[in-house]
Amino acid sequence: MPVSIGDVAAEANVSTATVSRAIRGLPRVNPATRARILAVADALGYVASPSASTLATGRTRTIGVVTPFVDRWYFARSIEGVDKALRASTYNLLLFSLGGFAKDRDRLFNRNMVRKQIDALVVLCLSLTAEELDHLHRIEIPLIAMGGPVAGCASVRIDDALAASVATEHLIALGHRDIAHLHGGRQDDQNFTVPRLRTEGFEAALARAGLRPRPEWDLTGDYTVANGVRAAQRLFDAPGPLPTAVFCASDEMALGLIFEANRRGIRIPQDLSVIGIDDHEFSQPAGLTTIRQDPLKHGMVAARMLMDELDGLPGAIRDTVAAQHLVLRSSTAPPRNPASSDSFGRQTLQL
Amino acid sequence: MPVSIGDVAAEANVSTATVSRAIRGLPRVNPATRARILAVADALGYVASPSASTLATGRTRTIGVVTPFVDRWYFARSIEGVDKALRASTYNLLLFSLGGFAKDRDRLFNRNMVRKQIDALVVLCLSLTAEELDHLHRIEIPLIAMGGPVAGCASVRIDDALAASVATEHLIALGHRDIAHLHGGRQDDQNFTVPRLRTEGFEAALARAGLRPRPEWDLTGDYTVANGVRAAQRLFDAPGPLPTAVFCASDEMALGLIFEANRRGIRIPQDLSVIGIDDHEFSQPAGLTTIRQDPLKHGMVAARMLMDELDGLPGAIRDTVAAQHLVLRSSTAPPRNPASSDSFGRQTLQL
């Protein structure tokens, strides 16, 4: 039932070669013949078989996206961005979700899927091992990472250390000196560098203000809301004084923390200032001050670079540091009793 | 550089036919030869070319997912579910995002992409036109819809009318009689039936309790948080009495409404009860009472049915109504001054 190029050729009284040229808009085909061929193709409902042309050309016209998750903000937005750029061209998007950071990686990298299925690959928030990278390079497909730097591979990302510094400095500028830190960075993150970079940015900002991070206010999360809630519980339940502000490495964790604070009657920002990174879709409604980044755009840029490279523009793939900026909302304010650097604990709330 | 089946055959001193059988685990190949072939293939890093086998067999071993969005909860979770099921087998997932409900549809359905690229298709929350459906059937690929019923096509979904009824009845059982309705259903939803079904469920529940929907408390949204916020603003800013409860057709809208209520000092649930549908990841942290559904599971089920059908189990694709249930949290409570059916307005807040 599927109509092939031969059918069109027969119907139009030309060779398959001419049909091929006509359909693809190649030069050297008489306008009249082309018109006739197109008409026939249309009438017959002809669509070229992608596998056949892939086999003949070696090009798949599809771009792969490998990601640890699809159902988290950064990832979903990125994928949407890649897709948006691709659908403007005629590329397809083959999605590989790992369902976590560490799982199943060699299914992809060690000689399987990827190869021969895609023309280029975008890697979301994954730190590739030297071996994986080597394998990918051996395959010789254009490659771009997103969401953080990857050694030996161009990427599209914000300056994570800077983002963390800007956020922290905003708190410091407001007068905060007792600042907790809710960071990502559990081991299953497969030593992806982003958690580390944000931590460095936080600590650097603190240091510049003559402050040091407090171990008792160091909270580990995994970037999810649920984890933000749990971290908040640990923080609020712990004995000892509370901080006057919390820097969260992601908005999702910040929002979790805010929910828990609300539940306990801890007022934001009067009792506690909270800042995040991302500008998640819930951040504006929640009034969360944050550092905005735009993964939709990152995805579009990454896809564009890949397609340009494939179209023969060498050097189209460039390491790219994307824009970010502080978005002031209502979750941050000066501390009620501005603490001096060596006095603290007076803000402790009675719950 | 890419090693082909011929290379393996040569190296193992067998024909390509034997290599093909050996690799695919087909019977009628000597265990010893098979072992040798596998060893050679492994040593050479051989991977079969998908396009070549697709061309030869007519099977692509990839399943398509077409969706209006990837960056919203229901869609992202569904896609994750489909992917999860597929990666347990050896199918790939080709993702087509429309970037909205109405956009670009014929790029997909009218003789383009889909055809010859995928073995089966899952359609997320899209109501197909008769023409689109006809086209899809003509292509003869297994098809399953998700997220709502689609005439002429099996789907995996909850009973939306029932979900809305259960939610509404929960409010009524608590003593509410002044219930607002924040529903989806703007025209760009491409007349997808879900908004309508949920509205019907809401109104049916009201009717059973001898209540009628109030036009002034009928709020239109589009399922997003941002829209929930705007709807809440309209509700709270309007002159006249406020309802004592709001039934929201999605958690995302309910959460937006809650954020806006918080901002205005309207207390949930003391001043206003709120219930949603979904059990979004933010609902538990926010304490939102809701009707839970599990799109991750829906996606897995849909993918499983498709693969079974492709594996030769006729009738594997069945119309499926998935589980749902009421999850009680802290956003609903009895109204402060239980209103009688014909007295209202006394709950109006002084803002």
Add this chain to the structure above:
DNA sequence: ATGAAAGCGCTAACAG
């Protein structure tokens, strides 16, 4: 159990 050979549908020289 294995091989020979045709063919899947398209593209890419090379002729003309």
Add this chain to the structure above:
DNA sequence: CTGTTAGCGCTTTCAT
């Protein structure tokens, strides 16, 4: 401007 002719890499009868 158009047709002929090889493949692309795999699968699949049909022989042996």
